[in-house]
Amino acid sequence: MSSTVTIQQQNLGLEKSRYSNQSDKSPLISDLIKATHPVKFFEYAASGKPIVTTALPELVPYKTVCSLARSHKEYLFYLKKAAYEHNELAKNRMRVAEKNTWEMRGQVLEELIQKLMFPPVSIIVLSYNHADMTIRCLDSIRLRSFYPSKELIIVDNASEKNEREKIETYCKKYDLHFVPNKKNEGFAKGNNIGMKVARGTHFILLNNDTVVTPGWIERLVFHSQKDNAGLVGPVTNNTGNEMLIALPYNKNTLIGMEEAALWYTASHWGMENEWKVLAAFCWLLPKHVYKKVGGLDEQYGQALFEDDDYCVRVKRQGYRLIGAEDVFIHHEGSKSLDEIRKAEYTRLFERNKAYFEQKWNTIWIPHHLRNEKRVL
16 A cells, blocks of 8 residues: 555544653543544545544444554554555455445435335235235225335135136236235134235235225324334224224225215324224234234134234233224225125134133123214
8 A cells, every 4th residue: 555544633633732742642532523423534445545543433333444543652553554454455445435425325314214204014915716806905005005115915815726816917917925825724814824924014904805095004104103002993984893984985986985085084184093993904013013912813713703802912912902093995895704605604703702702701792883872
């Protein structure tokens, strides 16, 4: 190396008079200097030349490519040593400089801001036959979700071949994560499978018989960041509890849905309610809550009561069930259960109800609508 770069003393608050004739006296490092990050360091590193500097806290992470002097004596020693430095250190310094350009720093800052404002969300959609309906749901997510940090996972519960192939082809076209099950694992296990492969810090369990509206992810995430938030769910046009609201739009063609949803959500911006149960057609579940509470109880089989059960578990861990009044999602309702014969549905309902009551040593109370008087 033809010369050595030193970060000048006057830039670091090091006054020559402070050393006097005491060669072992430590340099003066003020509180201001401790908070200094010398940008010149990276300019010098880009040249590859040896760098000798006082031991600033901000430069400690780069001690392998520079010499950090903690006394006048050390400073002189490192200056002499730098004259015999090998070339590999010069290459390493240049690599450090490449990682600390303004462009790279800006990218890191942008990523940090995005992670803070838009934590990664994993949307899990469980499908079973009804491929066209599932694709309508997936279209609404792709086209009406403007959240920048999301992944979409479709778990197929052994649909018939032609139905499964439609969904799989769609997923390949749009590079979505497709998880095919060899058999119908039911609602609870199917969603558990999706959550196990999810990479986000927030999980959204979304039925395939839904259609989302703009801003839905942002608002669900907003409510999930409130104190003791456990599960967050939207209002809808079709459910059996307090999440049900009436909006004026065509439920078959969905004409007028977004306009009606916008009117309602804008007039209820930031508002929430706490309900006894959040219906599982759409849940946002923070990953830290999932880790503490665990997955859905797979003993409920194909469906029914697993949402009641999970809401009990979430509340018993001290979390709240938040109904977001500023999120609306259209819901067809019970399409996966339509194929079950009435007698089989009744049997499944009674079996799961008995299991729920035995598990929690309670009597299950039917859900009710908002403003509806309970009859116990």
